[in-house]
Amino acid sequence: MAQLPAGRPLRLLLDVVVLTDAADITALNNRTERERRTMRMSPERAKQQYLEQQVASASPERLLTMLYDRLLVDIDRAAIAQAAGEWMDAASPLLHAQQIVAELTSTLTDAWDGAADLRALYTYLSGRLIVANVARDQAATAECREIVAPLRDAWHEASLHSSLV
Incomplete structure (x- = not known):
């Protein structure tokens, strides 16, 4: 199993998008800016968005x-x-x-x-x-x-x- 360099933020791992072929690259390029931002969402922001949805629908x-x-x-x-x-x-x-x-x-x-x-x-x-x-x-x-x-x-x-x- 690969080891991360000491001190490297875990967030960097969460932002990685694995592209396996040309179709994946094309699909990524065709995404809207909002979709791309959502893909890079931090865990804190994801939690905040979940809580906002919980409140809005309660x-x-x-x-x-x-x-x-x-x-x-x-x-x-x-x-x-x-x-x-x-x-x-x-x-x-x-x-x-x-x-x-x-x-x-x-x-x-x-x-x-x-x-x-x-x-x-x-x-x-x-x-x-x-x-x-x-x-x-x-x-x-x-x-x-x-x-x-x-x-x-x-x-x-x-x-x-x-x-x-």
């Missing part, structure tokens, strides 16, 4: 549960960074969590009886996320997790029941 229920899943991931990442004393690494997921809570708040409508209570909870959660970040407060981060985890589970359960109807 039902409203699925989008909501995806937001809650990511919110919990952000809070957990921040808690891990805070526990390690890596305050700068904790800031980014806490800011992202605040953006998610803002998005969740903006999607509430007054057509639902529980909207005012959930809006108040989101407002409180947003404030605690800010405290967790600015004051480097691990207890506030833990409190945010305690608030979000049951909500996430409830929305997942609700989305299962709504898909059965």
